[in-house]
Amino acid sequence: MDNRPIGVFDSGMGGLTTVREMAKQLPNESVVYFGDTGRVPYGGRSRDTILRYARQDVAFLRTFDLKAIVIACGTVSSTALAELSAEQEIPVFGVVGPTALRAAQVTRNNKIGLIATKATVRTGAYERVMRHANPMAETFSLACPLFVPLVENGRTQPGDVVIETVVRDYLSPIRDAGVDTLVLGCTHYPLLTEVIQNFMGPEVTLLDSGAEVVRQVRERLYASGHQAAENRRGTYRWFVSDTTESFTELASRFLGRPVTEPVGQVAIERY
């Protein structure tokens, strides 16, 4: 039994789709969330910049007494998990490993698609884990840089010609390659599940990296006896690096519920 909170961070607000999964799969766990809204997006930045930012994000979270850290950001998970893990004595979970393993297991025709930010695709991290777990797997990776701004501007509905055109332009080569499994390797993409599923067809399995990492966290917590008491409800604390004024509206969209808890602003460069 361990009631200490779990720290979750992301380059911005997208990681709240992972917190939404935690609320669903691990309702007893408390969460401290940090979204680096002052420096978002990480996706197009260099390896050195991403690593430096991620270390500051973790340093801020460690000002709380945590039992684990979840990197909700695909870019950071694929770029900096090894370094961050080595530097922390509490477990650090990234989205790449569990999602790639699951993709390697659920595919029937060994053709797996991955869509993510440029930085995540560039690292090749997903492909490496998938090939280790399933040497027969063929992977088709693609950066979809317009998905994040489109999601943040509410262009997520089936029937919207803008998102449907962009989805078709990006995903046609992956669909034509015949993948039966598609990894949504960026926290924003679950909000596009319906449009993407419609385009790819019902026979293609979409995997949400947030749901997969939370499944892994859940297994590890229970296996090690570090789950929170079952008679409590988790509490949530929110922190961002830019102004908090616009947090609530966008956060509610990602979280799937109104945000009622207070939000703090963090001068992240000082960590």
Place this chain on the structure above:
Amino acid sequence: MDNRPIGVFDSGMGGLTTVREMAKQLPNESVVYFGDTGRVPYGGRSRDTILRYARQDVAFLRTFDLKAIVIACGTVSSTALAELSAEQEIPVFGVVGPTALRAAQVTRNNKIGLIATKATVRTGAYERVMRHANPMAETFSLACPLFVPLVENGRTQPGDVVIETVVRDYLSPIRDAGVDTLVLGCTHYPLLTEVIQNFMGPEVTLLDSGAEVVRQVRERLYASGHQAAENRRGTYRWFVSDTTESFTELASRFLGRPVTEPVGQVAIERY
């Protein structure tokens, strides 16, 4: 006569559309350009964050011996020009003043539209100058947050259903209001001139804030005898805060010519 370079900065690459205007209107002037690609975009950030970033950008540029600074960024110009001007002993030019003045002059029906980032619109800086210059002017302001990512992803061509739909969705209220003058208050927007002009109709005058600030710089340099010698061609130096690897391709698009000069990377947080 004054052959010292002019410093130009922007939150990213968009300011290169202003440098393109300098090459056209002031071919003898040398330029040191800094694009804060490691922290782009500024448009959605808080006033404090924008001011802090802008001071660092200026501090880096002042490591060169400059005769003037041009803020190519609409967000910084509308948020921080007064502070930056007061702190520097060389002239600091912003895009808002000259563009708003010109809009106030060229309108015939006193209805002026402004499209820009959220931060620029929020400050009300354009409206204030326009109303001072033309108390009859009615202004219609609108943030168009999807334009920047669409431009950066090459969605700028007439006939592209994505950009044409987004342009129509954003600009319909402004067109319906009957404006005869439209200010493109963000450095990325000149790349959308054709699509926007097609939608607004030929009777609407589009004003590019980069072209307007360069016109003002030109007037001031000649009036004060600080123009560069006419027998020389200006030289260009490029600096960015993120990796330089992807600079050349995107820069060429904004600059309208291949980028052949070397590009330096700057640790901007240290300034």
